[in-house]
Amino acid sequence: MARIGFVGLGKMGGPMVRNLIKAGHSVKVFDLSEEAVNFAVQSGAQSAPSAKDAAGGVEYAITMLPEGSHVREVMLNDGVLAGADPGTLLIDCSTIDVDTARAVCETAKEAGLAMVDAPVSGGVQGAEAGTLTFMCGGEADAFARARPILEAMGKNIVHCGGPGVGQATKICNNMLVGINLLGAAEAMLMGTRLGVPKETLFNVISTSTGASFLFDNMNPMPDVVATAPSSRGFEPGFMAKLMLKDLRLSQLAALASATSTPLGAVATAAYQQHVEAGHGDEDVSSIIKILDPKIN
Amino acid sequence: MARIGFVGLGKMGGPMVRNLIKAGHSVKVFDLSEEAVNFAVQSGAQSAPSAKDAAGGVEYAITMLPEGSHVREVMLNDGVLAGADPGTLLIDCSTIDVDTARAVCETAKEAGLAMVDAPVSGGVQGAEAGTLTFMCGGEADAFARARPILEAMGKNIVHCGGPGVGQATKICNNMLVGINLLGAAEAMLMGTRLGVPKETLFNVISTSTGASFLFDNMNPMPDVVATAPSSRGFEPGFMAKLMLKDLRLSQLAALASATSTPLGAVATAAYQQHVEAGHGDEDVSSIIKILDPKIN
Amino acid sequence: MARIGFVGLGKMGGPMVRNLIKAGHSVKVFDLSEEAVNFAVQSGAQSAPSAKDAAGGVEYAITMLPEGSHVREVMLNDGVLAGADPGTLLIDCSTIDVDTARAVCETAKEAGLAMVDAPVSGGVQGAEAGTLTFMCGGEADAFARARPILEAMGKNIVHCGGPGVGQATKICNNMLVGINLLGAAEAMLMGTRLGVPKETLFNVISTSTGASFLFDNMNPMPDVVATAPSSRGFEPGFMAKLMLKDLRLSQLAALASATSTPLGAVATAAYQQHVEAGHGDEDVSSIIKILDPKIN
């Protein structure tokens, strides 16, 4: 079993650490929140006094942080790169912009360290159940070394390509989540206003050419899919503010790759408005309220 | 077996008539194109000298026409309503705007005639194979009478609700087709430009939360789905100009129902540009060219 | 001086009638609101028992109604066409969709009556001051006859072209109002969030290439233009719900003319959301709240 350093014990990082420990790994953790560290220690982790220290004397140094600026900070300034032994594999599970992912990977390489970007999908539920999907970018041998570790936390580990390509893959998928969900809201709302019973509308479209994973499983119209957040008062699920974060990353990626994404752009503007209107902590499907504020 | 009048023998109407005859019905047809009439007669139909005449002495009068203005014209001015016997059921299989569908149904009702709006999905292929889906609007008993006739031409006959609700259901579905397809193009193009191999991008998204019927089956990036039109030079399939027609109907419906459809609106603008640029006869998935003219 | 029938005594029609009377014309009025009729009578108008009667025995029959359906109803069913003497000139000052304007004009022509579409800009203030702009469509001689009458109510009387062209002109202008105003809101909000003092931002842009009538005079950022509605709690001015009406007409016109209007479409979706969120009676410039709900 491996020695692992882990920085970032938030809603995702916490349960991921527990699954690593459960799989028999030895995990040294660091987080700015003492409470989060204590909780991890109770699960069997060791506490490290700094990010740099967490990254020292381990085979794998994993980071799970909110934004690209944090990753840059923790890797470069807070000393993960400086603290890591030669041969330590860096695995960044954060969802961040492609450019930062590549820049940090490049700097790590110059320092003689291999790195894998491995953003996840599956949410808190997936993190707890150990069923996350990891979309990985990096050299083939680095990925091969990362895979067994990631398998302790997820069940679908995909090598997408070189550095940053894991991030790119995730952000493309999640841009579609934002688009398909807002589109689903538009169609469901327009149809019911035109007199189609919502169950009929759902049944026809979900078995026809307009179907999508989101439409079928997370339909934003309340009381159409019983298990969907929209039928439970839009309790998340996947919070609208996290959708906004991903859509913003998608637009950074669109600018970086000089790609025209008209629907992605409009969906991003819509979620920005939705979050500013105070709905950030609701499920992502609450975007239907931007079209009809009477829905709740 | 029933006596049926049928007006409109285009790419859809022609094979629909043949399937009615194959099922043993007696069909009297009218179309402005003598050639289309002759072709139907060779299949066993009788030729009627006018729309009004086609609608006389039959139990069902079916119309399959390009636009709402044609339906209004044929029903009101060309005499289908005037020619129909009391008790004849009117079935309009055209895809037209909801307001016209309701207005014509109302006028028919005032003339003592029941009417069902029954737009189809499935395309020319479905019309020929008799596997169309019919999305029907109208009174329950009218639908009950229409069903056995429609079953000769399709395999999925759905009663969506009252008058016009068949049209409303179809247009909601097809608005999502336009949105999900343009979204798929944006994601595939951005991802590959960021360095994700297109097969990987397809494999990850089609098994993840960004999946949709269109993404999975009609992916607009060439050579990702072998059977998709994009892998056969964008040969249709479903022509971009027909997608534009449906998106335009969706925006009429959005205005009529006072529903904000930001993505539907942007998709409509995009297809309008695409068709004006000369791509109307290509498959609907050729919309990816609006984002990258080098794809072909 | 002329004998005039006038149907529609709302916020615009009322003061328009008073200006006609002030100019020495003899005016016979009809409206469903008894109160509005009484008010006009106190100003010197005569009361007619019906729209048909108002249109009889006069040289000009003027209508000022909320929507195309009302114009159609009043002209065709309520008898303006039937009541008018041969030679009476019909002048419709309502803002309605181009197709209805043309259809009613055509029907009038078949009945031997000339008609001018003459939508206005200038608002209630302009109606009261007699300083409206009239954008007129119709035959040249009909326009020539209408002009002296319109001059009693406005100061800028423009002949734009044939039937419906007055409506088309107005709707193009007002689509730009919606676009330029939402754009102004985006720029002002983004700039101030980036640290530009709002007065500086206003001063630079209003004297540079980003300037527009709306930006310069009705800037949506409060306390930048002292006389703008945004500096008086968004008290109208021009109500957001009327902007939405015009934007909806612009999108009908875009569909009717098969024109791609991506910005017009997005602006329409935005105002639809804004009005549904309860801001319809505020000034049009309150659209900035859709971007930042903390502004008020």
Next chain:
Amino acid sequence: MARIGFVGLGKMGGPMVRNLIKAGHSVKVFDLSEEAVNFAVQSGAQSAPSAKDAAGGVEYAITMLPEGSHVREVMLNDGVLAGADPGTLLIDCSTIDVDTARAVCETAKEAGLAMVDAPVSGGVQGAEAGTLTFMCGGEADAFARARPILEAMGKNIVHCGGPGVGQATKICNNMLVGINLLGAAEAMLMGTRLGVPKETLFNVISTSTGASFLFDNMNPMPDVVATAPSSRGFEPGFMAKLMLKDLRLSQLAALASATSTPLGAVATAAYQQHVEAGHGDEDVSSIIKILDPKIN
């Protein structure tokens, strides 16, 4: 008169240097293009062997570069900061993203050097005529020192606020340019398709509430404004690819400031498509071709 170092002798930088020399300043220049350097030398400039050298022994070090990455490179890696004497004022006239502008200014400050961001508007014509507008960000005393130098190159020198605020101001203005111009194209195209003569449409709107600097002076419909690029085969003027650059910066700014800019986003997507379709070197007003490819 002042000693000035100048890095970046492109279409803008070249004439700016000539105006500095004309005003009596002593200018030392550097550019990667030997030809551009020779041309400047013929005008009276001295040639410096490197950017670092150009910045040494002068009171002002001015940069005029295409992108933020170049500014970062030239300032930090190529040695402008290293080469500059204490007390040298850095003036960056490039149009770059706000974040980079602020980061470079911060680094300069840490190195003991004051810096002003001073992006321009007015184009090549304004650079040659010495009539540029400078939108400046930086400390008040730095701006006060920069002003007399900038006055040799422009006639409108505005202090917008602290570091980066010059960039922010310009990008807000230019986002409106993109929006107002695309909006103008939509309105002109829709109106003429509806039958309004283009001259009439122009005359009415340019004197009404839909007016804007762009609509009135650079109307995208050919042969409406005789002096507009659209009436000269869309010869620039301001190239579409430079508009795209500015719109992309606006969207970076929107993301950085977490501002929803739906129209800015859609305009950016449109210009991206337009440039990819091969129109980047045409005037910005050629965007009308995206709506109607038959216009030229």
